Amino acid sequence: MKLDSIRSLEGQLLAIACLFVACIPISGAVIFLRPKFERAMSEAYTASSAAAHDELKQLAAQLEDPAADPTQVHDAIVKLAAPEKEWLYQDWVTHPEPERVITVARLIEADPDYFLHRAEQTVVCGSEDQQKLGLRFLALSEHPSVAVRLQHLLRWTRQRHLPDAPDRIQSVLTDWVASHPKTPKSNEHSGSIP
Amino acid sequence: MSSIASANRIDRLLSRVGVEPRMYRALVRTYLLLDLRNQQFGRATSTAGAKEILTPLFAVTGQNLLIGLFCSVALFARVDAWFFAMVCLNVSMIVTASSVVVEFNEIVMDPDDLNIIGHQPIPNRTYAAARVTNLLMYVLLSVTSLNFCPAIVGMGLRDSGPEFLFWYWGAALAGGLFSAGLVVLLFNLVAGTTPSVQTRELLAFVQVGAMLIFGYGAQLVIRDPRQSLQMIAYEAPAWLHYTPFGWLADIAATTDAWPVTQRLMHLCIAAFGTLGVWIAAIQRLSVSYGQMEPGRTARASGTMNALPAPGQLLSPIFQLFTRPGTHRTSFWLAWTFLRRDPSLRMRCWTTQAVAVAVILMGMLTGKLVDPFVDHGKDAMLTLACLYLPPMALPQILYQLNFSKDHQASWILILAPIDDRVAFVNGLARAITFQFIVPLLLALFLVLTWQWKNAAHALACTVASAIAVAGILWASCAGVLRRVPFSDPLSRGESFGPIALFAGVSGSVLTGLGFCHFALLQIRFGFWIHLAVLVVAAGVTRVLSVRFIAKTPWSKVLA
Known part of the structure; x- marks a missing residue:
C-alpha cells in the first residue's frame, strides 16, 4: 500500500477509524485498573512547614492537657489562620495513638464548621484508614450537626455503591444517635442525588 | 442486492423532498473530502499542508478523543456517575459549539462555493441538503470523538453499568447536536452573518487551550493532596440539576432512584428540543443559501489594516x-x-x-x-x-x-x-x-x-x-x-x-x-x-x- 493512499477519502476515514479503535483498549484498561485508581485515592498530609511554628506546637500539646485553661486555648484556636488549623487537624490524624479526645472537643468547640467539614472531607476523599480516622473524629465530637453530616455521608457512599464505607458510617451513626438522643433529623437534599 | 435497494429507497426519498440524488451524493462526497483537507483549525495551528499525510480533521479527531480520555481518567473512581456525566457532557457541548464556530465557513456557509459550482445547474434545495448533511456529519464526528472514551470508561464506575453506554450516548448526542444547532441558529438569526475571523481564531485557540487545560488539569487532579475534586462532587449544589448539563446528566447517570420511564421522558424532551433547534436552523440556512450571490466571497480576512503614515510608526x-x-x-x-x-x-x-x-x-x-x-x-x-x-x-x-x-x-x-x-x-x-x-x-x-x-x-x-x-x-x-x-x-x-x-x-x-x-x-x-x-x-x-x-x-x- 502506497503511503499516499492514506490521503484518499477512504484512507483518511480508515485512519480516523483506527483512532477510535485504539481508544477502546485504553478505555478498557482504565476500567480494568479501577482498584488501582481507588487505592491511589488518599489525602496527603503535607501541611506547610511554615505553619508549624513553635507556638503552634505548644498549642497542640496544650490541647490535650486537661489542666490548660479552656478559654485561653479556645481563644488561641480562634485566632489561627486556616493553614495553622489545617496543621492541627493533620497533627491529630497523623498521630492517632494515644487517642486525643479532649483535643477533638476543644477544636470542635472553637471552630466547628472548619474541623467538622475537614473530617467529612477525610471520609469522602481519604483512603480506608484515613476514612476510619475521619469517622472517629466525627464520632468523638458532640456537635449537633454531626448526625446530619453522617447521614449525608451515608447517602453518598450508598449511592456510589462503595463496598465497606456505608457499613462503617452506619455503625458510627447508630452509636452516635444512641448516645445523643436529641439528634436532629435531616431532610437535607444531597446535591448530586437526583 | 439489499444495498442497491436501500440506495434506491434513499434516492426516492430525496427525490420526494425535491433533492436531486446524484448531485447530492457528489456534493456530499466533495464536501467530505474538503473537510479532510481544508480546516480553519489546521490553518490556525499550522498543521495543514498539501503534503501532509495526516490531515487536520485527523488531528482534530485525535485532539477530541484525548480531551475525552483526559476528562474520564481525571474523574474516574473519584466522583459518582452523575458528576462524571455532567462534566464530560459539559466539555463535549462547549468544545462542539466552539468547533462549529471555528469551522463555520468550511462546514456551514462558504460563499466561495458559488464561484466553483455557481454556474452548474444545481438546485438550491439540493445544495442546501448537501451542506446540512455535511454539517451534521461534522457535528456527529465531533460529538462521537469527544464522548467516545467517557461513554466506555463511565460503564466501569461503581454506581453505573453497561446501560450507562446507552443513556450517556443518547444524552451526548442530544447535547452536542443541540449546542451545534444553537450556534448555527444564533449566528444566522442574531448576527445574520458568519462569525468574524477574529472570533474563529480565538475559538481555535480556545480548543488548543482546552486540551492543555485538560492535560495539565488532569495531572493537577491526580496530584492534589486533598483530593478536592471528590469534595466538589460531594457538595455539588442542587441547582446544578436544573442546568442543561445537569439535566442531561440526569438521563445518563444510572441511579436506582430514577426509573427508566422518567429517563426516557427526559431523553425525548431533549431530542424534541434538539429537533426544534435544527428545524429552525435549517430553515434559516436554506434562506441564507438562497440569498448567496455568485462572486461574493469571504475574503474579508485578506484586507490588511492600513500602514501607518511615514514617521508615525508605533503608538x-x-x-x-x-x-x-x-x-x-x-x-x-x-x-x-x-x-x-x-x-x-x-x-x-x-x-x-x-x-x-x-x-x-x-x-x-x-x-x-x-x-x-x-x-x-x-x-x-x-x-x-x-x-x-x-x-x-x-x-x-x-x-x-x-x-x-x-x-x-x-x-x-x-x-x-x-x-x-x-x-x-x-x-x-x-x-x-x-x-x-x-x-x-x-x-x-x-x-x-x-x-x-x-x-x-x-x-x-x-x-x-x-x-x-x-x-x-x-x-x-x-x-x-x-x-x-x-x-x-x-x-x-x-x-x-x-x-x-x-x-x-x-x-x-x-x-x-x-x-x-x-x-x-x-x-x-x-x-x-x-x-x-x-x-x-x-x-x-x-x-x-x-x-x-x-x-x-x-x-x-x-
Whole structure:
C-alpha cells in the first residue's frame, strides 16, 4: 500500500477509524485498573512547614492537657489562620495513638464548621484508614450537626455503591444517635442525588 | 442486492423532498473530502499542508478523543456517575459549539462555493441538503470523538453499568447536536452573518487551550493532596440539576432512584428540543443559501489594516520604549508580522504553555510559597515559575525566521540596515512586549495575591525579568542568524533545529534555579543571587552585541 493512499477519502476515514479503535483498549484498561485508581485515592498530609511554628506546637500539646485553661486555648484556636488549623487537624490524624479526645472537643468547640467539614472531607476523599480516622473524629465530637453530616455521608457512599464505607458510617451513626438522643433529623437534599 | 435497494429507497426519498440524488451524493462526497483537507483549525495551528499525510480533521479527531480520555481518567473512581456525566457532557457541548464556530465557513456557509459550482445547474434545495448533511456529519464526528472514551470508561464506575453506554450516548448526542444547532441558529438569526475571523481564531485557540487545560488539569487532579475534586462532587449544589448539563446528566447517570420511564421522558424532551433547534436552523440556512450571490466571497480576512503614515510608526507608548530609526522600524516590523500572521502568533504562544500551566498549577494547589519565608523544598515550584518564562525565548525568537509572507523578504534583504544590533534588538523587544511582559505581569499579580506581599512578589519577578534579559540577548546572537521572516515553515522545522540551543539555555536556567534555591539558605542569599544575575546578564549582553555586530546574516551570505 502506497503511503499516499492514506490521503484518499477512504484512507483518511480508515485512519480516523483506527483512532477510535485504539481508544477502546485504553478505555478498557482504565476500567480494568479501577482498584488501582481507588487505592491511589488518599489525602496527603503535607501541611506547610511554615505553619508549624513553635507556638503552634505548644498549642497542640496544650490541647490535650486537661489542666490548660479552656478559654485561653479556645481563644488561641480562634485566632489561627486556616493553614495553622489545617496543621492541627493533620497533627491529630497523623498521630492517632494515644487517642486525643479532649483535643477533638476543644477544636470542635472553637471552630466547628472548619474541623467538622475537614473530617467529612477525610471520609469522602481519604483512603480506608484515613476514612476510619475521619469517622472517629466525627464520632468523638458532640456537635449537633454531626448526625446530619453522617447521614449525608451515608447517602453518598450508598449511592456510589462503595463496598465497606456505608457499613462503617452506619455503625458510627447508630452509636452516635444512641448516645445523643436529641439528634436532629435531616431532610437535607444531597446535591448530586437526583 | 439489499444495498442497491436501500440506495434506491434513499434516492426516492430525496427525490420526494425535491433533492436531486446524484448531485447530492457528489456534493456530499466533495464536501467530505474538503473537510479532510481544508480546516480553519489546521490553518490556525499550522498543521495543514498539501503534503501532509495526516490531515487536520485527523488531528482534530485525535485532539477530541484525548480531551475525552483526559476528562474520564481525571474523574474516574473519584466522583459518582452523575458528576462524571455532567462534566464530560459539559466539555463535549462547549468544545462542539466552539468547533462549529471555528469551522463555520468550511462546514456551514462558504460563499466561495458559488464561484466553483455557481454556474452548474444545481438546485438550491439540493445544495442546501448537501451542506446540512455535511454539517451534521461534522457535528456527529465531533460529538462521537469527544464522548467516545467517557461513554466506555463511565460503564466501569461503581454506581453505573453497561446501560450507562446507552443513556450517556443518547444524552451526548442530544447535547452536542443541540449546542451545534444553537450556534448555527444564533449566528444566522442574531448576527445574520458568519462569525468574524477574529472570533474563529480565538475559538481555535480556545480548543488548543482546552486540551492543555485538560492535560495539565488532569495531572493537577491526580496530584492534589486533598483530593478536592471528590469534595466538589460531594457538595455539588442542587441547582446544578436544573442546568442543561445537569439535566442531561440526569438521563445518563444510572441511579436506582430514577426509573427508566422518567429517563426516557427526559431523553425525548431533549431530542424534541434538539429537533426544534435544527428545524429552525435549517430553515434559516436554506434562506441564507438562497440569498448567496455568485462572486461574493469571504475574503474579508485578506484586507490588511492600513500602514501607518511615514514617521508615525508605533503608538506614543511604544515610542517611549524604542529608539528612532532602525530600532523602531524592526520593532514595528515584528509587531506587524505577529499581528497579521495568526499561525506565527500561535506557534509563539504555545511555547509558553508550560510556564502558564506551572503558574496555574502552583496557584490552584496553593503551593506557590514565598521563598523569602519558606526556604524548604516547597519553594521549588515558585522558582520554577520564575525561570520557565525565559526558557521559551529561544523558540519564540526562532519562529521569527518563518512567515507565510516569506516571498517578500527580498525587500528586507535589500534594505539598507546600518545598525544590525539595533535591528535585532528591536525584534527582540517586540517579542518581549508581546509574549513576556504579559506573562511576567500575570506572575507578579499571582504572587502578590498568593503571598499578600507585593515587595516579595516584585523582587522575584525582577529576578525573572533579569533572566529574561540575559537569555534574550544570548538568543539574539545564537538564534537570529537569518534574515527574519524569510523562510517558509516546513514540517518539523518549527522546533527541531533549535533543540540544541534551547537545551543549553534551558540547562543554564535550571542551574540558575538551583543556585537561587541554594542561596536562599544563607542570609542575604536572594540579593547575592540577584547581583549574580545582573552581572551574568550584563556580560551576556556585551558578548552578544559584539557577536551580532561582527556576524552577517547567513541568508545574505548564501
